[in-house]
Amino acid sequence: MTATWAILEKDLRLLWRQRTGWVSAGAFAAMTVITFSFAFDLATADVRPLLPGVLWVTFLFAGVIASSHSFSEEQEQGTFDALLLAPAPRSALYAGKALANLVGLLAIEAFVLVLGSVLFNVPLLVPRLLLVTVVGTVGYVGLATLLSTLGAVRSRAVLLPVLTLPLLVPLLIAAVRATGEALSGAPDGAPWLLLLAVFSFWSAVGAALLFPLVVEQ
Amino acid sequence: MEGQLEYLFAGFAVFWAGLLVYLVWLQARLRALQAEVRRLEERLAEEVPVAEATAATRSASAARVAPEGGA
Amino acid sequence: MSWLVGQASRIYAFRWVTLPPLVGVGMFALIAASLVVAPRESVEGEVQRVFYIHFPSALTAYGALFVVFVSSIALLWTKDMRWDAIARAAAGVGVLFTAFTLGTGAIWGRPTWGVYWTWDARLTSTLILLLLYGGYLLARNLADPTDEQAARYGAVFAIFAFADIPVINMSVRWWRTLHPQPMVVGSDGPAMPLEMVAVMMIGLVGVGLLATWLIVLRSETELLGVRTQALRARLDRRMGV
Numbered sequence: 001m002t003a004t005w006a007i008l009e010k011d012l013r014l015l016w017r018q019r020t021g022w023v024s025a026g027a028f029a030a031m032t033v034i035t036f037s038f039a040f041d042l043a044t045a046d047v048r049p050l051l052p053g054v055l056w057v058t059f060l061f062a063g064v065i066a067s068s069h070s071f072s073e074e075q076e077q078g079t080f081d082a083l084l085l086a087p088a089p090r091s092a093l094y095a096g097k098a099l100a101n102l103v104g105l106l107a108i109e110a111f112v113l114v115l116g117s118v119l120f121n122v123p124l125l126v127p128r129l130l131l132v133t134v135v136g137t138v139g140y141v142g143l144a145t146l147l148s149t150l151g152a153v154r155s156r157a158v159l160l161p162v163l164t165l166p167l168l169v170p171l172l173i174a175a176v177r178a179t180g181e182a183l184s185g186a187p188d189g190a191p192w193l194l195l196l197a198v199f200s201f202w203s204a205v206g207a208a209l210l211f212p213l214v215v216e217q
Numbered sequence: 218m219e220g221q222l223e224y225l226f227a228g229f230a231v232f233w234a235g236l237l238v239y240l241v242w243l244q245a246r247l248r249a250l251q252a253e254v255r256r257l258e259e260r261l262a263e264e265v266p267v268a269e270a271t272a273a274t275r276s277a278s279a280a281r282v283a284p285e286g287g288a
Numbered sequence: 289m290s291w292l293v294g295q296a297s298r299i300y301a302f303r304w305v306t307l308p309p310l311v312g313v314g315m316f317a318l319i320a321a322s323l324v325v326a327p328r329e330s331v332e333g334e335v336q337r338v339f340y341i342h343f344p345s346a347l348t349a350y351g352a353l354f355v356v357f358v359s360s361i362a363l364l365w366t367k368d369m370r371w372d373a374i375a376r377a378a379a380g381v382g383v384l385f386t387a388f389t390l391g392t393g394a395i396w397g398r399p400t401w402g403v404y405w406t407w408d409a410r411l412t413s414t415l416i417l418l419l420l421y422g423g424y425l426l427a428r429n430l431a432d433p434t435d436e437q438a439a440r441y442g443a444v445f446a447i448f449a450f451a452d453i454p455v456i457n458m459s460v461r462w463w464r465t466l467h468p469q470p471m472v473v474g475s476d477g478p479a480m481p482l483e484m485v486a487v488m489m490i491g492l493v494g495v496g497l498l499a500t501w502l503i504v505l506r507s508e509t510e511l512l513g514v515r516t517q518a519l520r521a522r523l524d525r526r527m528g529v
Contacts, residue, residue: 016353026397143448146444147445150427150441151431151435151437151438151441151443153427153430153431153438154430155430159423159426159427159430161422162423162426163424163427163445166416166419166420166423166449167420167445167448167449167452169416169456169459169460170452170455170456170458170459173459173460173462173463174459177463190462192452192462195458195459195462199455206448206451210444210448213364213440213443213444214440214441215436215437216437216440217437220484221332221333221334221335221399222334222335224335224338224395224396224398224399225334225335225337227339227395228337228338228341228342228391228392228396229336229341230394231392231395232341232345232388232391232392235384235387235388236498239384239502242504243505243506243509244348245435246509247505247508247509247512248510250509250513250516251512254512254515254516254519255400257340257516257519257520257523258519260523261519261522261523261526
C-alpha cells in the first residue's frame with residue numbers, strides 16, 4: 001500500500017514538474033475555443049445549442065495532446081523499467097498516471113469553462129455541468145492513459161487520436177447531450193448522464209485491469 | 218425503374234472489383250515474401266561456414282544462433 | 289480438448305484442397321441465386337438484389353471482428369505470436385467487408401432513399417466500426433510485426449474496441465432516433481418470402497466461406513512476414529552487426 005502511495009505521490013510531483021506541457025495544452029484549448037468562436041461567429045447568435053459540441057471537442061483535443069506523453073519521458077529515462085521491477089501492483093502505475101492526467105485535464109477544463117463563460121456570456125460553472133465534466137473526464141482519461149502506452153512508432157502523434165477518438169464516440173455523444181441538458185435545463189429524453197457514468201466506470205476499470213498486460217516485458 | 222439495373226450492376230461491381238483488388242494485392246505480397254524468404258535462406262546457407270568459423274572463436278551468443286537452423 | 293485440437297488441425301491441413309473449390313461453388317451459387325433464382329422485389333425492383341451481397345457482408349464483417357477479439361484474448365493468454373497474425377488477418381478482412389457493406393449500402397441507398405449517405409444510426413455505427421479497426425490495422429502495420437509489446441497493445445485495443453461495439457450502437461441509436469427525422473432504415477419490414485430467405489442463406493454461407501478463406505490466406509501471409517523478419521534478424525547477427 002505504501003508503494004502505491006509512493007507512486008501516486010511521484011506522479012503528482014511529475015505533473016507539477018512537467019507543468020509547461022500542461023500549460024501548452026491549456027493554451028491550445030484556449031486557442032481552440034477562440035477559433036471556434038471565429039468559425040461559428042458565436043458572439044452574435046444564440047450560442048447554447050453549439051456550446052456543448054465546442055466544449056467537448058476542445059476537451060478531447062486538449063486531453064489527447066496532454067496525455068499522449070504520459071509515459072514517454074519515464075520510458076526514455078529508464079524509470080519505467082525500474083518501476084516495473086518495483087514491488088508495487090502494476091495497476092498502481094496506471095492509477096498514478098491516470099490520477100495525474102485527471103488532475104491536469106480538470107484544471108484545463110476549469111480554465112476553458114471560465115474562459116467560455118466570459119467569451120460566450122453563458123454561466124458555464126454550474127454544478128450540473130461540472131458534474132458532467134468530471135464524470136466524462138474520468139472515463140476519457142481512463143482510456144487515454146491506457147492508449148498513451150503506445151510505443152515509439154512512426155507518426156505516433158497522429159495515430160493516438162485516430163485510435164482514441166472512435167473508442168470514445170459513446171462518451172462524446174453522451175457528454176455533449178448531457179451538457180446540452182445541463183445548459184438548457186430541459187430533459188433530453190435519454191439517460192445520458194447515466195450512460196456517461198457507466199461508460200466512464202467501465203473504461204477506467206477495464207483500463208486498470210488491462211494495463212498490466214500491455215506493459216509486461 | 219429503368220436506371221435501377223445500373224445501381225444493381227454498380228453494387229455487384231463494388232464487391233467483385235474490391236475482392237479482385239484485394240486478392241491481387243495479397244497474391245503479390247505472398248509472392249514477394251516467399252521470394253524474400255528463399256533469398257534470405259540461400260544467403261544464410263552461404264554464410265554458415267563463415268559464421269561457424271567465427272562462432273568457434275566468439276562468445277556463446279553466436280553458438281546459440283546455430284541450433285535454430287532448422288526453423 | 290486435445291482430441292478437438294487434433295481434429296481441427298487435421299481439417300486445417302486440407303485447407304488448400306477444400307477451401308478454394310468450396311469458395312468457388314459458393315460464389316457461383318451466390319451470383320446465380322441472387323440474380324436468377326430470387327424473385328423480383330415488388331417495391332424496390334431489381335436493385336434489391338444488392339441485399340444478397342450487402343447483408344452477408346455485414347454479418348461476415350462482424351464475424352471477422354469477433355475472430356479478432358477471440359485471437360486477441362488468446363494472444364494475451366498464451367503469448368503465442370501466431371494469434372497476433374490471425375488477429376491482424378481477421379481485422380484486415382473485417383475492414384474489407386465493412387467497406388463492402390458501406391459501399392453496397394450506399395449504392396443501394398441512392399435509388400431507394402434518394403441519397404448515398406444519411407446519418408442513420410446503423411450507417412453511423414458501421415462507419416465508426418470501419419474507423420476503429422482501420423486505426424487498429426494502421427497501428428499494427430506501423431509497428432514491427434515481431435514486436436510483442438506492440439502486439440499486446442493491439443490486442444488490448446481490439447478487446448476494448450469489440451466491447452465498445454454494442455455501446456456505440458446503443459449510443460448512436462439514442463443520438464439519432466431522438467432527432468425528428470424520417471426513418472430510412474426501418475425494422476426489417478414485412479416478413480420476407482421463403483425464396484428470398486433461402487437466397488440470403490446461400491449468400492451467408494458463400495460469403496462466410498469466402499471470408500474464412502481470405503482470413504486463412506492472410507494469416508499465412510502475415511506469418512510469412514514474421515518469418516522474413518526473423519530470418520533477416522538472424523542474417524544480421526551472422527554478419528556480425
